[in-house]
Amino acid sequence: MKQDIKSRADVERMVNTFYDKVKQDDVIGFIFNDIAKVNWEKHLPVMYDFWENIIFLTNKYVGNPMSVHIHLNEQVPFTKEHFQRWLLLFTGTVDELFEGKKADIVKEKAASIAAIMETKIASPFKIMR
Incomplete structure (x- = not known):
């Protein structure tokens, strides 16, 4: 039986498993690998803080994810398919590893x-920024 997300170690496991899938993905992997050229040693701890804050309200995350994604969208226009794939990989990872209230919350978020x-970012009706 799977357990719920209970700790930062669980968050790290979730994030690492998710990004291992992203790096290999045919639909969105190139955005991370070729366009953003993500420095994983720096990016992963930021994502740990981000998701730990979402789940446990730690206030550890500092950043502006929207501006980063707007900049990337200027280099390669994001599509509905990109967002759907990201969400599919993310929720699939959560379902693979965990079940429970926190797991449900993180998928909703x-x-x-x-x-x-x-x-x-990607809608033809973009909100002015």
């Missing part, structure tokens, strides 16, 4: 984040 970013 991920869906909300994807929808907001898609609306603000």
Whole structure:
């Protein structure tokens, strides 16, 4: 039986597993590998803080994810397919590893984040920035 997300170690496991999938993915992997050229040693701890804050309200995350994604979108226009794939990989990773209230919350938050970013960045009705 799977357990719920209970600690930072669980968050790190979730994030690492998710990004291992992203790096290999045919739909969005190139954005991370070739366009953003992500420095994983720096990026992963930021993502640990981000998701730990979402789940446990730690206030450890500092950053502006929207501006980073707007900049990337200028280099390669994001599509609805990109956001759907990100969400599919993320929620699939959570379901693979965990079950419970925190796991459900993190999947709901991920869906909300994807929808907001898609609306603000990739939608033909982009919100003015």
